[in-house]
Amino acid sequence: MLMRGAGKVARLQYLPSTFRMISDGDHVICAVTGVAIPLHELRYWSVARQEPYVDAAASLRAEQKAG
Numbered sequence: 003m004l005m006r007g008a009g010k011v012a013r014l015q016y017l018p019s020t021f022r023m024i025s026d027g028d029h030v031i032c033a034v035t036g037v038a039i040p041l042h043e044l045r046y047w048s049v050a051r052q053e054p055y056v057d058a059a060a061s062l063r064a065e066q067k068a069g
Contacts, residue, residue: 008028009028010026010027010028010029011027011029011030011031011038012024012025012026012027012028012029012030012041013025013027014030014047014054015052016047016048016049016052016053016054017049018049021044021047027041028040028041029041030044030054031054032054032055032056032060033048033051033053033054033055033060033064034055034056034060034061034063034064035056035060037056039054039056045057046058046060046061047061048061048064048065051064051068
């Protein structure tokens with residue numbers, strides 16, 4: 003069975019404790035490292051900047067850069 007959005011970058015709206023899919027896909031791209039993040043592994047993002055991060059270290063780097 004084919005999955006919708008397989009192999010495509012998803013567009014998401016990042017909310018305080020979840021995210022909402024705007025367009026189908028199975029991954030997003032880390033705003034700091036450029037690494038693909040499968041949606042089932044996405045744990046870090048910024049609501050204010052509406053961008054995803056691959057891990058806590060990438061999230062911290064984005065926060066320091068923005069500050």
